[in-house]
Amino acid sequence: xxxxxxxxxxxxxxxxxxxxxxxxxxxxxxxxxxxxxxxxxxxxxxxxxxxxxxxxxxxxxxxxxxxxxxxxxxxxxxxxxxxxxxxxxxxxxxxxxxxxxxxxxxxxxxxxxxxxxxxxxxxxxxxxxxxxxxxxxxxxxxxxxxxxxxxxxxxxxxxxxxxxxxxxxxxxxxxxxxxxxxxxxxxxxxxxxxxxxxxxxxxxxxxxxxxxxxxxxxxxxxxxxxxxxxxxxxxxxxxxxxxxxxxxxxxxxxxxxxxxxxxxxxxxxxxxxxxxxxxxxxxxxxxxxxxxxxxxxxxxxxxxxxxxxxxxxxxxxxxxxxxxxxxxxxxxxx
Amino acid sequence: xxxxxxxxxxxxxxxxxxxxxxxxxxxxxxxxxxxxxxxxxxxxxxxxxxxxxxxxxxxxxxxxxxxxxxxxxxxxxxxxxxxxxxxxxxxxxxxxxxxxxxxxxxxxxxxxxxxxxxxxxxxxxxxxxxxxxxxxxxxxxxxxxxxxxxxxxxxxxxxxxxxxxxxxxxxxxxxxxxxxxxxxxxxxxxxxxxxxxxxxxxxxxxxxxxxxxxxxxxxxxxxxxxxxxxxxxxxxxxxxxxxxxxxxxxxxxxxxxxxxxxxxxxxxxxxxxxxxxxxxxxxxxxxxxxxxxxxxxxxxxxxxxxxxxxxxxxxxxxxxxxxxxxxxxxxxxxxxxx
Ligand SMILES: Cc1ncc(C[n+]2csc(CCOP(=O)(O)OP(=O)(O)O)c2C)c(N)n1
Numbered sequence: 001x002x003x004x005x006x007x008x009x010x011x012x013x014x015x016x017x018x019x020x021x022x023x024x025x026x027x028x029x030x031x032x033x034x035x036x037x038x039x040x041x042x043x044x045x046x047x048x049x050x051x052x053x054x055x056x057x058x059x060x061x062x063x064x065x066x067x068x069x070x071x072x073x074x075x076x077x078x079x080x081x082x083x084x085x086x087x088x089x090x091x092x093x094x095x096x097x098x099x100x101x102x103x104x105x106x107x108x109x110x111x112x113x114x115x116x117x118x119x120x121x122x123x124x125x126x127x128x129x130x131x132x133x134x135x136x137x138x139x140x141x142x143x144x145x146x147x148x149x150x151x152x153x154x155x156x157x158x159x160x161x162x163x164x165x166x167x168x169x170x171x172x173x174x175x176x177x178x179x180x181x182x183x184x185x186x187x188x189x190x191x192x193x194x195x196x197x198x199x200x201x202x203x204x205x206x207x208x209x210x211x212x213x214x215x216x217x218x219x220x221x222x223x224x225x226x227x228x229x230x231x232x233x234x235x236x237x238x239x240x241x242x243x244x245x246x247x248x249x250x251x252x253x254x255x256x257x258x259x260x261x262x263x264x265x266x267x268x269x270x271x272x273x274x275x276x277x278x279x280x281x282x283x284x285x286x287x288x289x290x291x292x293x294x295x296x297x298x299x300x301x302x303x304x305x306x307x308x309x310x311x312x313x314x315x316x317x318x319x320x321x322x323x324x325x326x327x328x329x330x331x332x333x334x
Numbered sequence: 335x336x337x338x339x340x341x342x343x344x345x346x347x348x349x350x351x352x353x354x355x356x357x358x359x360x361x362x363x364x365x366x367x368x369x370x371x372x373x374x375x376x377x378x379x380x381x382x383x384x385x386x387x388x389x390x391x392x393x394x395x396x397x398x399x400x401x402x403x404x405x406x407x408x409x410x411x412x413x414x415x416x417x418x419x420x421x422x423x424x425x426x427x428x429x430x431x432x433x434x435x436x437x438x439x440x441x442x443x444x445x446x447x448x449x450x451x452x453x454x455x456x457x458x459x460x461x462x463x464x465x466x467x468x469x470x471x472x473x474x475x476x477x478x479x480x481x482x483x484x485x486x487x488x489x490x491x492x493x494x495x496x497x498x499x500x501x502x503x504x505x506x507x508x509x510x511x512x513x514x515x516x517x518x519x520x521x522x523x524x525x526x527x528x529x530x531x532x533x534x535x536x537x538x539x540x541x542x543x544x545x546x547x548x549x550x551x552x553x554x555x556x557x558x559x560x561x562x563x564x565x566x567x568x569x570x571x572x573x574x575x576x577x578x579x580x581x582x583x584x585x586x587x588x589x590x591x592x593x594x595x596x597x598x599x600x601x602x603x604x605x606x607x608x609x610x611x612x613x614x615x616x617x618x619x620x621x622x623x624x625x626x627x628x629x630x631x632x633x634x635x636x637x638x639x640x641x642x643x644x645x646x647x648x649x650x651x652x653x654x655x656x657x658x659x660x661x662x663x664x665x666x667x668x669x670x671x672x
Contacts, residue, residue, distance in 0.1 A: 030463035087649030098648030148397035178374035184397035250373035308655035
């Protein structure tokens, strides 16, 4: 878990640097090697690590517009994910998807940019697992801002009424872009939504990866055993703006400060130290993670851009063509 | 004084907000709701500054529940309020289209005219910054295709203000689609053009009146939104080659000013329709058909430019390949005059 978390944190620090390249001095969202929006997840790592620690490659995960930490914990090919973010031909989606739309069928990971949109497909994946009598589970990650969305609530109900093996995970970072939780809901504990559907709901009030691990274990095992869905909410922290370039004028200083101070990565390192993991071991993990990140970024930047002629491939269209999916390019992680 | 006022240039977002603020001052029934419209002032500055003047009762941040708050706007409008509801990106219409096209758009008709829905649905459209398939669509055709909604697409600050006044005062539901790239955002540089002189006082621009943004005798380019500016740029290039293109900005899709387009084609004989939306079953086909119905004899050549029926791709070379640019517009015009 620590390795995933430091990988994710370092990855996002490096993406941030790469993203800002070419966007200076005045921030221009369409300039530089990574244009478009970029939503970083620094401060969210514990939720992804604690939950994904219980998952296998054949378990399905749907993530949100803020997907990288979950992707890393789920084992998505880091090199090809990075190439995708840089818009390269050998990216996970041949440069067509981008950072909010990553698909890695090898580890059953997908994400999308519309709020709560990953919930119904997770229910569908769970339905498939149940119909096939496997013990596979599906996990859908959402932000606390997403739990007022119809797609989320309808999915809870559908999963509950069919006893489907789904775990809904809410990453509560207190903010939906500029809207603090209290302005859009009268219920601060999102896990209470579970009660309305007669499924277990737990909330972990701090982003302690170990606590998340324990809560998620129960939820995932319950799903695997065929006992239906549950809801797990984790308090996480948004250490940065909603997206890169968000000046956060709406956000009180002390809130930014509090979110930066409470650091799940350091907390887990402390926990590990107190359970006799040496500083050297932790440093070695960090070093490995950093190397992997640097390698992925260097590889990605070296990849070719897609040919404009590819634009009409992969979709049914009059006069277009939908070739069979090409094999994954050589040189990815696996 | 009035003279000085007209010299004042505004960005498109400032012009939009000025109209909204003016209507809010004039009538308590006008209010705004949407995600991030209060403290943030709208992700694309579409409500910038309104919270400070009007407070949270009239500038309401709402949960990420488009079905609920857009449907609530319908309900409030039917009670005589004049809500402005913002769907942050038009791409998100999927989660709430039922309230839009089964209620907002249809209630007046279904009620035999007994019910009015005087609301404005504002929404951001357009790509050009690699935000990929779920945040870059233009979807003019989708909203214009479904009956019951007026559809407005400004391309300049002057038009944005006048059309917003008209939209808020209209007793029918209006979908007001603004292109992100035209808003004058610090982080998304606009082309030359959308920033224009804007009068201080309120004024309306009637729906269904296209604007000839450039006169020309050799070919007619019909377009809207961002592509008005690309067409004007293309026209400059063409002028150097001795080809004079007329650029018609539709400004409103529903109602559409067929007359102005047909008149222009009667003069030039050549028609190029440019659209940032998908090609099939969309705006380009509609405009060409209307012209063919009325001025087939005058029509010597037709070209249409639009997104080739693929979702908007992420990588820069791919997005550039699908979104008609200035060069492609100039080339299409050249083809018609050859
Ligand atoms: C249906 C829909 N509405 C609005 C948006 C715009 N949007 C993107 S992220 C976001 C806030 C999400 O907040 P939350 O779910 O708490 O996740 P966080 O960004 O805080 O991780 C909004 C409103 C969207 N993508 N989809």
